[in-house]
Amino acid sequence: MTPSTRTTRQWQDADAAHFLHPFTNFQALAKKGSRIITRAEGIYLWDSEGHKILDAMSGLWCVNVGYGQQALIDAAARQMKELPFYNAFFQTATPPAIELAELLAEVSPPQFKHVFFAGSGSEGNDTVVRMVRRYWDILGQPERQVIISRHNAYHGSTMAGASLGGMSGMHAQGGLPIPGIEHINQPYWVENGHGLGRDEFGLVAARWLEEKIRIIGPEKVAAFIGEPVQGAGGVIIPPATYWPEIQRICDKYGILLVSDEVICGFGRTGRWFGCETFGMKPDLMTFAKGVTSGYVPLGGVMVGERVARVLIDQGGEFEHGYTYSGHPVACAVGLANLRLIRELGLVERVHDDVGPCLAEAFASLREHPLVGDAEACGLMGALLLVRDKASLAPFPHQVGIGMVCRGHCFANGLIMRAVGNRMIIAPPLVITRTQIDEMTTLIRRCLDLTLADVQREGWR
Numbered sequence: 513m514t515p516s517t518r519t520t521r522q523w524q525d526a527d528a529a530h531f532l533h534p535f536t537n538f539q540a541l542a543k544k545g546s547r548i549i550t551r552a553e554g555i556y557l558w559d560s561e562g563h564k565i566l567d568a569m570s571g572l573w574c575v576n577v578g579y580g581q582q583a584l585i586d587a588a589a590r591q592m593k594e595l596p597f598y599n600a601f602f603q604t605a606t607p608p609a610i611e612l613a614e615l616l617a618e619v620s621p622p623q624f625k626h627v628f629f630a631g632s633g634s635e636g637n638d639t640v641v642r643m644v645r646r647y648w649d650i651l652g653q654p655e656r657q658v659i660i661s662r663h664n665a666y667h668g669s670t671m672a673g674a675s676l677g678g679m680s681g682m683h684a685q686g687g688l689p690i691p692g693i694e695h696i697n698q699p700y701w702v703e704n705g706h707g708l709g710r711d712e713f714g715l716v717a718a719r720w721l722e723e724k725i726r727i728i729g730p731e732k733v734a735a736f737i738g739e740p741v742q743g744a745g746g747v748i749i750p751p752a753t754y755w756p757e758i759q760r761i762c763d764k765y766g767i768l769l770v771s772d773e774v775i776c777g778f779g780r781t782g783r784w785f786g787c788e789t790f791g792m793k794p795d796l797m798t799f800a801k802g803v804t805s806g807y808v809p810l811g812g813v814m815v816g817e818r819v820a821r822v823l824i825d826q827g828g829e830f831e832h833g834y835t836y837s838g839h840p841v842a843c844a845v846g847l848a849n850l851r852l853i854r855e856l857g858l859v860e861r862v863h864d865d866v867g868p869c870l871a872e873a874f875a876s877l878r879e880h881p882l883v884g885d886a887e888a889c890g891l892m893g894a895l896l897l898v899r900d901k902a903s904l905a906p907f908p909h910q911v912g913i914g915m916v917c918r919g920h921c922f923a924n925g926l927i928m929r930a931v932g933n934r935m936i937i938a939p940p941l942v943i944t945r946t947q948i949d950e951m952t953t954l955i956r957r958c959l960d961l962t963l964a965d966v967q968r969e970g971w972r
């Protein structure tokens with residue numbers, strides 16, 4: 513049935529009866545009913561009640577070229593007609609997968625010439641774990657098993673992805689992390705800075721990696737993985753000193769550096785990949801989301817020459833892969849998407865135009881009585897909601913200030929995420945300056961409404 517053939521209530525009842533949503537308290541949602549999204553265009557969504565919503569989260573950090581791009585739609589339709597599926601397992605390949613591999617190598621930093629395709633970011637990170645350990649095996653150092661990650665990182669929801677991630681709620685369910693994964697603290701200045709200047713703190717936070725390597729024993733450490741900017745963790749933008757120091761430490765101990773570019777890739781930070789914005793040279797890059805702008809699922813791992821040469825020249829068979837590794841329809845859409853990003857000059861646009869515009873808009877929101885800190889990097893931004901601006905003292909946890917603000921966004925036609933006391937956005941890269949103004953006006957209205965709640969309820 514098409515959306516118009518059922519009422520919102522009917523959709524909600526069927527949803528509650530049959531659909532288990534990801535990261536959702538099923539009982540609470542069934543009581544409230546889902547919001548049913550029925551169509552989209554540009555940076556806007558419409559729900560089943562006809563409400564127009566500004567999607568400042570690009571779906572889920574992925575619709576980089578915005579909704580309704582005909583080139584992507586045509587690419588999918590054409591490929592489905594010609595060859596909807598063939599695998600890449602038994603010494604076969606399809607033209608879209610080959611062409612996308614070629615184009616990915618072209619837009620990636622120069623050390624990347626090869627790609628391993630997966631179906632999602634989580635699968636990509638499972639591949640990372642398999643590949644990193646295989647690399648050290650081939651080199652005769654099988655004791656190098658440990659991968660170091662960070663608390664409050666998000667690397668997906670498969671067993672390996674959730675283990676690499678540093679979300680304590682996820683680790684509490686299902687006996688995670690799997691063996692051989694260790695975590696250090698995150699480079700979040702507000703929580704961990706302890707009075708240091710930001711740049712000084714960046715160095716201190718990076719050196720937590722060195723301490724961890726020494727505790728584990730450098731001969732046992734295989735790799736370090738991190739998101740250039742932690743997305744799901746609340747748009748945690750590290751100090752400029754952080755990644756170069758991480759790079760220095762990885763080089764010193766010879767351990768592989770993995771950049772999880774699932775959110776930061778494909779223009780989000782104002783360069784093709786976040787590692788370029790933050791000045792590091794990873795050996796592997798996980799990607800997903802923006803590679804197809806979310807129109808169809810696709811993920812994978814860019815494999816740098818250091819690892820690729822060992823796997824190819826010395827490795828024999830790599831016993832790993834997915835049915836949908838190199839799915840022709842997904843790859844055809846990926847190709848059309850990357851070509852469109854180039855054609856529209858979206859990466860440069862984020863760097864030179866809409867990125868700086870967002871930074872200015874967020875700087876102006878810093879004046880708001882609830883905002884203790886406002887940060888932006890390319891087209892991702894975060895507002896820290898505080899009880900006291902001078903000390904950055906937080907609201908008591910039970911107030912749930914982020915969720916209060918998010919409720920106002922929901923009611924006012926704006927999708928903005930709350931991560932604890934951080935309100936975050938990552939709009940489509942096609943957003944215009946006028947639309948950034950419109951979004952900023954909406955955000956300010958929601959902050960005002962939240963402040964009114966704070967005053968009425970006496971939360972300060």
Ligand code: PXG
Nearest residue numbers: 632633634666667668739744772774775800
């Ligand atoms: N790495 C990073 C950095 C991600 O952000 C994944 C891996 C996993 O990708 P898949 O395609 O398997 O979901 C992600 C996904 C949130 C949220 O709440 C973020 C993601 C997924 C779901 C929710 O911000 N990022």
